[in-house]
Amino acid sequence: MLRFIYGDEIDRFPKLKRSMFLDRADQFKTRLGWDVTVDPTGEERDAYDEMNPLYVLWEKPDGTHGGSMRLLPTTGPCMVNDHFLDLTNGVRITSPFIWECTRFCLARDCEPKTAAALMLGGGEVMAGFGVEHYVGVFDARMVRIYRMIGASPEIIGAQGEGRDRISVGLWGFCEAARRTVAERAGIAPETSRMWFERAFGGECRQTLAQTA
Numbered sequence: 001m002l003r004f005i006y007g008d009e010i011d012r013f014p015k016l017k018r019s020m021f022l023d024r025a026d027q028f029k030t031r032l033g034w035d036v037t038v039d040p041t042g043e044e045r046d047a048y049d050e051m052n053p054l055y056v057l058w059e060k061p062d063g064t065h066g067g068s069m070r071l072l073p074t075t076g077p078c079m080v081n082d083h084f085l086d087l088t089n090g091v092r093i094t095s096p097f098i099w100e101c102t103r104f105c106l107a108r109d110c111e112p113k114t115a116a117a118l119m120l121g122g123g124e125v126m127a128g129f130g131v132e133h134y135v136g137v138f139d140a141r142m143v144r145i146y147r148m149i150g151a152s153p154e155i156i157g158a159q160g161e162g163r164d165r166i167s168v169g170l171w172g173f174c175e176a177a178r179r180t181v182a183e184r185a186g187i188a189p190e191t192s193r194m195w196f197e198r199a200f201g202g203e204c205r206q207t208l209a210q211t212a
Contacts, residue, residue: 004199007052019065056121067114087157087168097132116149116185123173124196134171150180
């Protein structure tokens, strides 16, 4: 199932939390060889995890992490503005209607539908919080995944060639895209909306969108 959990609430889900940070270390450090920090317990996290992000997670039936992504508003500190201005020709992306999506992570043993389920969850956040676009930096391997689940971004900047190419993109989420992603995920849109409303009690917390 999809879960929507703020950073200051994730301690309530210790099994899900632990497996998410372990899977992030496995994906970004072990498999991809990124220059990320893994702590002595084997977990990968960075300064943005301390900024009360909203995590969208796919929880497996045993309560462990199947996949996740991290959302923060671009009105505050975010990776695209802090570290990747070279991809946007120095232009800062700052708007209450644009949030950044980072640390898109899939567990080694996740179901094929997990990536699409996460995108569907991201769409629920957009609809619920009045977000118009996500911005994110991604590498070449993600292009095929985004295309496969029907959620390809508009590329607004890129550097490098082949497998070393890094891009920054913008995602919208119209109703047609929602239906496509829901079909790829094998999840009825009514179900993903129910999970979102269950997380927020029918009323969205606006704290992220209001961050200056």
